[in-house]
Amino acid sequence: MSIKELLQEKTNVDEVTLRGWVRTFRSNRFIALNDGSTLANLQVVVDFEHTPEETLKRITTGAAIEVKGKVVESQGKGQSIEVQATEITILGDCNPDEYPIQPKKHSLEFLREQAHLRVRTNAFGAIMRVRSTLAYAVHKYFQDNGFFYVNTPIITGSDAEGAGEMFRVTTLDPKNPPLTETGEVDYKKDFFGRETNLTVSGQLEGETFAMSLGKIYTFGPTFRAENSNTSRHLAEFWMIEPEMAFYDLIDNMNLAEDFIKYVLKYTLEVRREDIEFLNQRFLEEEKTKPQTERSEMSLIEKLEFVIHNDFKRVSYTEAVEILKNCNHNKKKKFQYLIDEWGVDLQSEHERYLVEKHFGCPVILYDYPAKIKAFYMRLNEDGKTVRAMDILFPGIGEIVGGSQREERYDVLKQKIEDLGMDEQTLWWYLELRKFGTAVHSGFGLGFERLVLFTTGMTNIRDVIPYPRTPQSAEF
Numbered sequence: 064m065s066i067k068e069l070l071q072e073k074t075n076v077d078e079v080t081l082r083g084w085v086r087t088f089r090s091n092r093f094i095a096l097n098d099g100s101t102l103a104n105l106q107v108v109v110d111f112e113h114t115p116e117e118t119l120k121r122i123t124t125g126a127a128i129e130v131k132g133k134v135v136e137s138q139g140k141g142q143s144i145e146v147q148a149t150e151i152t153i154l155g156d157c158n159p160d161e162y163p164i165q166p167k168k169h170s171l172e173f174l175r176e177q178a179h180l181r182v183r184t185n186a187f188g189a190i191m192r193v194r195s196t197l198a199y200a201v202h203k204y205f206q207d208n209g210f211f212y213v214n215t216p217i218i219t220g221s222d223a224e225g226a227g228e229m230f231r232v233t234t235l236d237p238k239n240p241p242l243t244e245t246g247e248v249d250y251k252k253d254f255f256g257r258e259t260n261l262t263v264s265g266q267l268e269g270e271t272f273a274m275s276l277g278k279i280y281t282f283g284p285t286f287r288a289e290n291s292n293t294s295r296h297l298a299e300f301w302m303i304e305p306e307m308a309f310y311d312l313i314d315n316m317n318l319a320e321d322f323i324k325y326v327l328k329y330t331l332e333v334r335r336e337d338i339e340f341l342n343q344r345f346l347e348e349e350k351t352k353p354q355t356e357r358s359e360m361s362l363i364e365k366l367e368f369v370i371h372n373d374f375k376r377v378s379y380t381e382a383v384e385i386l387k388n389c390n391h392n393k394k395k396k397f398q399y400l401i402d403e404w405g406v407d408l409q410s411e412h413e414r415y416l417v418e419k420h421f422g423c424p425v426i427l428y429d430y431p432a433k434i435k436a437f438y439m440r441l442n443e444d445g446k447t448v449r450a451m452d453i454l455f456p457g458i459g460e461i462v463g464g465s466q467r468e469e470r471y472d473v474l475k476q477k478i479e480d481l482g483m484d485e486q487t488l489w490w491y492l493e494l495r496k497f498g499t500a501v502h503s504g505f506g507l508g509f510e511r512l513v514l515f516t517t518g519m520t521n522i523r524d525v526i527p528y529p530r531t532p533q534s535a536e537f
């Protein structure tokens with residue numbers, strides 16, 4: 064039986080067998096036992112007079128033990144029940160002098176170096192349980208709403224975002240690759256007979272399934288070789304990409320907003336205990352900041368706010384006007400000043416809009432074509448595309464999506480103009496030849512969602528084993 068099950072069924076159980084890891088052992092009598100099933104530790108009371116000295120010595124922080132005992136009402140504060148041990152077996156010793164996770168507060172930086180053990184702390188246990196529930200909520204939302212789950216390929220021959228930030232996949236010998244007559248690497252001799260890479264997005268293949276099954280979603284790993292060493296970027300992250308036939312950009316926005324609200328609400332209900340713990344942690348972190356930088360809301364208030372308020376929808380053109388005329392820009396407080404229409408927005412601008420100007424999540428739409436990917440539907444003005452980004456407080460961009468260019472000629476021209484390799488995209492173009500239709504989709508970075516839900520500030524702390532530039536330990 065797990066500790067979670069025991070705590071839920073406390074009235075019906077007299078005798079239990081539990082297995083878990085010792086968090087603390089005080090006064091040779093009280094074990095705080097955790098088995099990961101829940102944030103709560105269970106208090107195990109040891110009858111030290113009848114327990115061999117040798118066993119008592121081996122009950123150390125981190126040790127794996129099995130406890131058999133009686134469930135009784137607790138005499139002490141902080142828990143309703145406890146277990147009076149009748150038998151304790153040491154399953155795995157843990158030398159307290161070597162064990163890095165001591166019963167005290169460790170810095171997040173230190174714990175990143177101990178990623179194989181950090182999930183044994185309260186904070187990381189809570190974060191990873193929240194992550195699991197969010198993933199379940201994602202599947203539940205789509206499955207309950209008629210979407211099909213599609214596994215798009217991880218190894219691909221096309222650059223879905225056209226940004227060239229890909230990890231190459233090859234079996235060629237790096238020291239002695241086969242060469243063509245002109246002296247270039249001969250990828251015809253490579254495993255797949257062509258250049259291949261890890262996918263940056265499952266969207267293009269996702270579109271082909273939407274144009275057959277109607278509504279689909281992907282939820283898988285994606286890879287970006289962008290050299291962004293920030294608290295919001297990973298080289299390997301998980302993305303959720305729904306794609307819907309016959310949806311225009313407004314339908315797409317409505318879906319994205321409804322979806323995000325659902326998964327947050329579901330997770331807040333199911334993971335209340337963990338989120339309350341993270342809320343406390345968040346409030347303590349906030350106290351260490353100067354008054355002016357503190358969040359006005361607690362973590363739970365932020366989640367409730369997003370669940371219960373409409374996202375503000377603003378066109379890129381309106382947003383640029385706001386930014387151009389704001390005091391922050393006039394006083395040259397942005398690193399990148401906004402002086403003209405057409406510039407790409409940096410995260411400082413996105414955060415200004417969300418945190419200072421609107422004070423709520425914002426959906427920015429109709430971006431300049433020049434700063435967006437090749438597949439987005441060109442508007443009648445000929446210079447903007449039906450793109451949307453959803454910006455969140457404290458996070459910046461959490462969703463990127465668009466209505467797709469469904470017109471064969473327009474898309475073909477775009478691919479040519481950008482000098483992209485039409486040959487690798489032949490099948491994507493054919494979708495526009497055989498029964499094309501309006502369709503749309505978006506991508507949500509799963510770790511950014513976990514960041515928001517847990518109130519953490521560094522993306523490295525919400526994925527089990529972060530991959531970032533110069534770092535792929537574990």
Ligand code: 4AD
Nearest residue numbers: 264266296297300304461462463464504505506508
């Ligand atoms: O805006 P992006 O690049 O959009 C796409 O990949 C589209 N194909 C999605 C679609 O329309 N189906 O990425 C989508 C989201 C971003 O909003 C962000 O949340 C996340 O993916 N993301 C990252 N998350 C962590 N680390 C990175 N390096 C990320 N790059 C993007």
